Amino acid sequence: MWSWVLHRITGVAIYFFLLVHILDSALLRVSPRAYNAVIDTYKQPIMGIGEAALVAAIMFHALNGIRIILIDFWGGGPKRQRLMFWLVLVVWVILMAGFLPRQIGVILSEF
């Protein structure tokens, strides 16, 4: 049940980010100045935290999506759905452990 709630919430959150992301990318067609001005806001520390949350949401949605697909198509899937949920969480923690230090380093750097 919680995997379903999280899948739904992350799906909606990613969807709304995608709407904004297509619009900000459309500024590439306006001018370098307009695009850079908006993309520079993504480099603020507060947005860096937002990006980390977005990546966390996508990672969970993608891993749990694989789990849903395996439950639907793999004969042994339904029986192992609970085990697979724990696996989703473990792999998610590993991916985030790889990404977070990198992202924090970038946020704090003077690039």
Add this chain to the structure above:
Amino acid sequence: MTTETVEAPRSARVSRRSTNWEKWAWLYMRGSGVLLIVLIFGHLFTNLIADEGGVKAVDFAFVAGKWASPFWQIWDTLMLWLALIHGSNGMRTIVNDYVSNSTLRRIMLVALLASSIVLIVLGTLVIYTFDPCPSGALQSQLPSFCPAQ
């Protein structure tokens, strides 16, 4: 002992020849999901991790450098279409689940469809009409392969 008489079902049998759109939408969610894992993970890796500056390296010149190659143009086009259709079809499911007023539901579904079409057309046009060296821009904001203006 009494005998029960069971009435014949009153609803007509569903025609087998009509397309089962819900089934195709269900399959699409799973097929696009598998492809999106590759596309989105690759996208996040090249744009947030591979470059030394991470997200701070992303600007007009960075994107112009990527889109100089048809590889990334096609990559981004596939990602745009697959993700937006996957996302809006998922939102359609959620609207159907929670919006019980049929007029409101209809308005929301039409808005979802309309916004998705507009954004897919807009995004595709941006990728294929992109000009990496627009005139009147600061040289410092352009990719290094642009001729001096």
